[in-house]
Amino acid sequence: MNIHEYQAKEILRANGIPVPPGEVATTPDEAVSIAERYGGTVVVKAQVHSGGRGKAGGVKLATTAAEVREHAEAILGMTISDLTVEKILITPAEDIETEAYVGILIDRKSQAATFMVSAEGGIDIEQVAHTDPDAIRKLTVDPRYGLMNHQAYWLANSLYDDPALVKQAAKIIRQLHAAFTSSGASMIEINPLITTTSGEVKAIDAKMTIDDSELFRHPELVEYRDLSAEPAPETKAREADLSYVKLEGNVGCCVNGAGLAMATMDLVKYYGGEPANFLDIGGSSNPEKVVTALEIITSDPNVKVILFNIFGGITRCDDVARGIVEATKRIDITPPIVIRLIGTNEKEGLDILEEAGFTAFSSMDEVVERAVQMVKTG
């Protein structure tokens, strides 16, 4: 789960990291009144789950109330990477001397939290990792020891020469690690970590992803979820424990298992079609889940055909068949449905479908080819 900059900053602050103050506004009036309270120059920052906000015009300096209003009006409602800006953060501008990068994320290869820091701030770390790996210092945190004090200094030493700055940065790195573990994060990025002309080290921008599997431990973080930043069908899928990702095509896919779901989308493309979505109904799906899945798929007006690809393992074919039949009774489904159904309780499932007037394929290639054909022939 991605959270907004202002939320990430709340977590960093709670862990003792120096972060300048800031307040969120949803209207230009609010923005102006916050800015007037701070006085001086402020930064108006779009709060969306996307990088490149600066380049997209979503981050602006303002020195007068008129400027604040002008920028707030421009940024609120603007679209960045398909996301509409509904909130802006107003924060006093800082006197920046240098910019560095400090990030921590779960690294697959070392199977542990890994820091990446660079004295070059404001960068795209992935880019730098490719073009100038020496500019990045990397450290894997052994889960047996946690972040050790000397390691925090080792990282901080690569950022600054001035001992006073190194000391502040080492402390921030330790606090960042504490924030990472205590909030169940899978990624936190401070970019940039600045030094001010008066010699203070501060985090002035932050990105953070919470491990979805940790949310049960952190009810307070669940509150951070911004439903306005998530399309309604995805919210509905998540709440029903389904995995759904909307795509641009017209073949609605309903599959059990993530790998098979991806392979199904790929096969749609292989046969010349375009998948409308990724949808995994999961392992032990009951009929009710299938109904919800169909509601979600049919809510996408682009969908011209609905393709079921079910290989029953834990999933029982009769459950899926029952769900399909139930859904056709309860909701008005315009696009045609083509079904592949094999595996556990296959016979029972096929019987249920047959009784409701459906036929089913047993081969994945056949069903996908048929679905694509149906779209093409209209």
Place this chain on the structure above:
Amino acid sequence: MNIHEYQAKEILRANGIPVPPGEVATTPDEAVSIAERYGGTVVVKAQVHSGGRGKAGGVKLATTAAEVREHAEAILGMTISDLTVEKILITPAEDIETEAYVGILIDRKSQAATFMVSAEGGIDIEQVAHTDPDAIRKLTVDPRYGLMNHQAYWLANSLYDDPALVKQAAKIIRQLHAAFTSSGASMIEINPLITTTSGEVKAIDAKMTIDDSELFRHPELVEYRDLSAEPAPETKAREADLSYVKLEGNVGCCVNGAGLAMATMDLVKYYGGEPANFLDIGGSSNPEKVVTALEIITSDPNVKVILFNIFGGITRCDDVARGIVEATKRIDITPPIVIRLIGTNEKEGLDILEEAGFTAFSSMDEVVERAVQMVKTG
């Protein structure tokens, strides 16, 4: 640093461990008013840094106000292991079904915190470890992983059969480990850990030792030190960063280094004398420390002779000599002083002593033999 039962219980409570309420009284009147507030049967418990309080008559049940007063009067002021009882804890009596033992301490051999638990409570764990080691389950907590959940259950499984009790005990064991690490303890003992007739697991007695070297991190625990439980000279020594332990003899010893100080005491005994104390003036002792050391030694009326055994390493002989001379000027020292002084800056030290009218030995055996002789010849 040992702390009292009531203080240990505060720490356990703060870590979530179920501990019955309790308040401390220093007078019988206070005791009665606390007991009346609780109502019902209470336990009156002497608060002294000593085991075997029960056997010494320092723990009594009381059902009426008159009984509370009677026991409070008897226990306050009583002597247990040479310690005068100045505080009593009043706590409601519990409905005890079973008693178990749960302890954690730093184990030298495994170099880590080690749990010892036993379904037989109210025991002397050291005794049981000798006579019936199978009655104890031991677990070393790997400092790399901390206490793991399954290990807490493994320990708890040895205490109870009833799953509901096991679950409570496993939680208490985890909380005890958290208390141990967060308070920098070197030993915590819950003895007994009881089950009540209503199926609750509770800690009704606790002993706890804080690692002296951790105190700088825990200013709140420093407040727990009971100066009334420590002889005044030991308080003075501690504050001056000297190690002092009073003994029963009459040869006052002032030595640099713990090993040499013990060997000096042993040699006093070897030559037929009795050491009055252990005193280590430490490594880099300055003259002022030596003055304090002499003040402490001379505050013991048993001391008939003062024996210096200094082997200068980090300690400089001239510093010690200066301290001796300074002390003889500032305080009235009745017992004769015999000195052995060799090592770093030996010559300078001997010159200072000579000028002040002292002579010094160079052999440890000679100086000790001389000191013992002086006591004997009066």
Place this chain on the structure above:
Amino acid sequence: MAILVDENTKLVVQGITGRDGSFHTLQIMEYGTAVVAGVTPGKGGQTFQGPGGLGVPIFNSMDEAVAETGANTSVVYVPPAFAASAVEEAADAGISLVVAITEGIPVQDMARAHAFARDRGARVLGPNCPGVISPGKAKVGIISGDIVTPGPVGVISRSGTLTYEAVMLLTKAGVGQTTCVGIGGDPLIGTNFVDVLEAFAADGDTEAIVMIGEIGGTDEQEAAEWVSANLDIPVVGFIAGQTAPPGRRMGHAGAIISGSSGTAEDKMKAFEENGIAVAERPADIVGLIQAVLSAKFA
């Protein structure tokens, strides 16, 4: 022969009394695998009723289960909040292969559990995996015994149902398997492609390997390089997620393209560059395997 599990497997089911645990224990027992114990804290002393009147003793802890039965393998059907601890308990009890089926275990929990299992010398398969089956010998996990058949092909996959698809196609075509291994869809898994490839390389009977990857991470790329440098056995590969958009998690916690890293294109390129035949569709796997097998015996 076979890898990871076989006739010598003595299995403990962790979470045997749960919904998934009890259901799959029956299936595992029906396949003929020796389930010697179950563990559910607080239910020690009870008996799990297997098929044909076979009873499985239930213990409160892995420690007791292993001590009493000499089990060498465990399978974890424990809810996410407790599953990493179950893996640690199994490793601590001396289990040498821990198969973690559970999906949704917090990643930081698993980081510690993986480190602990390594220290204890235990191999973890998964988590978030369908387990492993050696046709005709042993099944540990949820891969259906109906779709496999003994034969010369080793199968490794990050996905569950996609494995079923591939294995069913092989079986239908008369191509049997030595062992089918689902390594799991999580970002931190205990056994990766290279680990399983090494095991197949040491197995005398595996004559070809199917390797099914997906988007996210670079495990397939490293496996491809390892194959090229170390493996004599021919490998056929497939990658799911060619149409997946970047930055979105595709069901599996590990199936996500981060920035430009972990794309299907990258992985397929790595396969091709390292001599691994790439199947365009799952159905093409069969033909490619048959080709490498017949080339081998030509």
Place this chain on the structure above:
Amino acid sequence: MAILVDENTKLVVQGITGRDGSFHTLQIMEYGTAVVAGVTPGKGGQTFQGPGGLGVPIFNSMDEAVAETGANTSVVYVPPAFAASAVEEAADAGISLVVAITEGIPVQDMARAHAFARDRGARVLGPNCPGVISPGKAKVGIISGDIVTPGPVGVISRSGTLTYEAVMLLTKAGVGQTTCVGIGGDPLIGTNFVDVLEAFAADGDTEAIVMIGEIGGTDEQEAAEWVSANLDIPVVGFIAGQTAPPGRRMGHAGAIISGSSGTAEDKMKAFEENGIAVAERPADIVGLIQAVLSAKFA
């Protein structure tokens, strides 16, 4: 020969700019030991002025110090609150012997540092120890170079000044030492009696050993059993604290009789039962050593 430190020792002083660190660095350099670097965070780039105009470069971190100088040994004169971290840093930088002089390090800090050093394959001597000296070869720590002389006797002790006493008596009697090792007075020490005995056993030149213990723990008892089972070299022992009361800490954090365990009586008994000659007084050590040495060459 010698153990732990010798002509090949390349030393880093951790906390070189502190009061104790700078004082003892001068002494160590005067003894002829190669101090190749100092570390004080924030003072990197400065130079420590040694005797005779010799300059020692100061680094911000052990990592840099080792990379730049190839140091293999470090000595820790860092205040208690930071000393365990300094030990960890040294082990992490690839130092093979870390001599921790600091007294008063929190025990739980050291438990982790010891575990980490073991994982990294580094030996820790101490903490709360006087260090080690191989007469005529190298001195690392605070044992005075003036009281030692080369010869055939290895000395191991938990105490500082008591070591000086014993070594001085040996030297005065013309009995030299291969190496004198102070293992430290803390409850958790990185190198115990057995570890040092093993090293002396492997050293060709050590012909007799003096082992100086004290109350607290059972390290001496285990060492005695090890001597009896494994060692051909004769050992003379001494135990301090025969008159110490139980339950009271005698200066050293480790010198405390807990209940009935760790008494001097116990330890002396263990020595005698395992063929270790026990000196009643420090002064008796010399005669006993001379006896075993002459018996050996008789």
